[in-house]
Amino acid sequence: xxxxxxxxxxxxxxxxxxxxxxxxxxxxxxxxxxxxxxxxxxxxxxxxxxxxxxxxxxxxxxxxxxxxxxxxxxxxxxxxxxxxxxxxxxxxxxxxxxxxxxxxxxxxxxxxxxxxxxxxxxxxxxxxxxxxxxxxxxxxxxxxxxxxxxxxxxxxxxxxxxxxxxxxxxxxxxxxxxxxxxxxxxxxxxxxxxxxxxxxxxxxxxxxxxxxxxxxxxxxxxxxxxxxxxxxxxxxxxxxxxxxxxxxxxxxxxxxxxxxxxxxxxxxxxxxxxxxxxxxxxxxxxxxxxxxxxxxxxxxxxxxxxxxxxxx
Numbered sequence: 658x659x660x661x662x663x664x665x666x667x668x669x670x671x672x673x674x675x676x677x678x679x680x681x682x683x684x685x686x687x688x689x690x691x692x693x694x695x696x697x698x699x700x701x702x703x704x705x706x707x708x709x710x711x712x713x714x715x716x717x718x719x720x721x722x723x724x725x726x727x728x729x730x731x732x733x734x735x736x737x738x739x740x741x742x743x744x745x746x747x748x749x750x751x752x753x754x755x756x757x758x759x760x761x762x763x764x765x766x767x768x769x770x771x772x773x774x775x776x777x778x779x780x781x782x783x784x785x786x787x788x789x790x791x792x793x794x795x796x797x798x799x800x801x802x803x804x805x806x807x808x809x810x811x812x813x814x815x816x817x818x819x820x821x822x823x824x825x826x827x828x829x830x831x832x833x834x835x836x837x838x839x840x841x842x843x844x845x846x847x848x849x850x851x852x853x854x855x856x857x858x859x860x861x862x863x864x865x866x867x868x869x870x871x872x873x874x875x876x877x878x879x880x881x882x883x884x885x886x887x888x889x890x891x892x893x894x895x896x897x898x899x900x901x902x903x904x905x906x907x908x909x910x911x912x913x914x915x916x917x918x919x920x921x922x923x924x925x926x927x928x929x930x931x932x933x934x935x936x937x938x939x940x941x942x943x944x945x946x947x948x949x950x951x952x953x954x955x956x957x958x959x960x961x962x963x964x965x966x967x968x969x
Contacts, residue, residue: 658855661848668844672874675837679879682831684888689824693755693890696802702879702891703898708839709875710899710907719915727783727917730907731927734900735963736873738934742896743956745880746938751893751948761801762897763939769794769904770932777924788913795905838875873899893948900935926966934959 679702687697710733714726769791776787876899883892911917934956942948 658852661851664844665848665852668841668848669874671837671841671844672878673841675834675841675875675878678830679834679838679882681886682827682834683891684886685827686824686831687891689827693758696755696758696894697891702895703876703902707876707899707902707907708835709843710873710903711910712839712843714907715910715914719911726911727908727919727923728927730903731923731931733873733907734903734931735927735934735960737876737896737899737903738931738938739956739960739963741873741877741880742893742938743953743960744877745884745892745953746948747950747953747957749884750950750953751890753890754893754942754946754948755890756943756946758805758894759897759939759942761805762901763935763943765794765798765801766897766901766904766935767932769901770928770935773904773908774924774928774932777919777928782919783908783912783917785913785916788909788911788916791905791909792913795902795909798901798905841874897939900931930959930963 683697683702687693710729714729773783773787776783876895879895880892883890883895908917937952937956937959938948941952
């Protein structure tokens, strides 16, 4: 058990180091290219921080652990939004949000998750056709990010475009940080599961709490570092982008490969709660162009209640 705890701590250290440098590299890339920080957070950063969820869910699907594959995806969405965004926005609410990038990303999120909820209720599983649909939407999402990146550019980013920074070097640093996040999350999750199993915690509870929290630690560290360094839009964009990738890739890949049978708790609690917390985070921002501390406190309260209900 001592070795298990030591590896758990090592994973946490790797995640902290990777998250710290990843934020700096992402902001440097935003300035070099001349696009808003929230766009970089919702694309490059979110892809890097979502890799643990993708790998965990895909591996779980191949191993026949469907509750982990589905529970990890929706548990991560709830954790990203209610815990991570809730915590950072409670401590330091984002005062100025680029709302335009949120509109179409929010539409994709709510549209896709609404379809998944309907399929879950009617079919009780995410079959391979559903998986291929999600992967197709992933391609659409990637293309839209590329096409709209220039339109979503802001004046501040363009003014700092000439900054003496090597774009290639920053991309290499970003990739290296993603690798650190991956290995750190693996150590944390694998050993966290062993600790949880020693405490005789059920598989689904492990998926929606321990694994979801473990694989969301890159988003947590990235969001906290973004807040500390004064790049709040990077953290907010990272959470929203990661949630979209959780739907399209974390569920899409294992569903397309083997299909994912669902437990009733997935469409009775996990999916509706994912919709609720994202609505609380995004919808007020579209009108007010900022996040309030009240939203953060409300999200934290919802996450605390969710954990209690999951364990009970």
